[in-house]
Amino acid sequence: MLPWTVRRTRLPLLSLRCVGCGSESFTTGEGRFRVNANGKLLDVWLLVRCVSCDRTGKLTVHERMPVRCLEADRLRGYRDNDPGLVAATLLDPLFAHRNRITLDWAGAWRLDGPPVPLDGVWPVRVEVGFADPVPVRADRLIARGLGLSRREVALRVKCEMPLRRSLNSGFSFTVLPAK
Template identity: 65%
Template sequence: MLPWTVRRTRLPLLTLRCLDCRAQAATAGEGRFRINANGKLLDVWLLVRCVCCDRTSKITVHERVPVRSLDPARLRAFQDNDQELVAHTLLDPALARRNRFTLDWRGAWQLESSAAEAAWPYRVEVRFLDPVPVRPQRLIAQGLGISRGEVERRIKGELPLNRTTSTDFSFVVMPAE
């Protein structure tokens, strides 16, 4: 069995319309949170920047939540602009739906694969460290250095090869005929 890993190389861009220049891409950049206290209620936003005009916008993380309802360690992480929390927050699908943005993963991930030195047929386990949406057919073609047509002929697996996934899967590589 060969292990393959899909990992992010940077935070993905956000497909979000800029109010100034109408561009469709924003970045979380350095990853900063903004916290506003109003009495005993907190608002928390993730700041994003337009890639064209550098305009800063806010993505709502928490709105009017009681201070006591947030875990003190999490609140401290918001205040310290913890980069792991920035990534976790940005990759949250519920946050994306609520704030009406999608993630653009182009150029933001890489496949770490090992060379095939196993006896035919051999099994490959693909593990995702982040929810990178990718078509298994494209991923396998890239990892094995073969065409997508050859992937159709030589790969056996339970997952549809032409449907996007971001969950771990495995497949078997058959010898070339």
């Protein structure tokens, strides 16, 4: 059995329309939060930047939250712009839903693992693990890893789940010999 691992290489871009130029790609850049206190209530935003025109925007993380409801470590992470907290916030599905954004993972992940010997002993079993929850279609991932077309993947790969689904958790498949 060969192990493959999908890893995030950078944070994904955000699909969000820019009011300045109309572009739909934003980045978190260096990953900064803005924390604003109003009495005993806090507002926390994640700052984002348009890829095309550099216009800055902000996405709501917490709105009018009582200070006592926020853990001290988390508040410190927001103030210190903790990169792990930036990634966790951006990858949180509730955060994406609340701010009406989608994540663009193109070019933001890589596949690590040994190559599958396509001229070796058949069948070959491959176990795929995800170091980060990167949504990627199984057929595209397998095609990239094997260096085959998606049509060839459909003919030569046996998997318990549909190959045309986006996955972000581990699975395994078997590569069969060419016919």
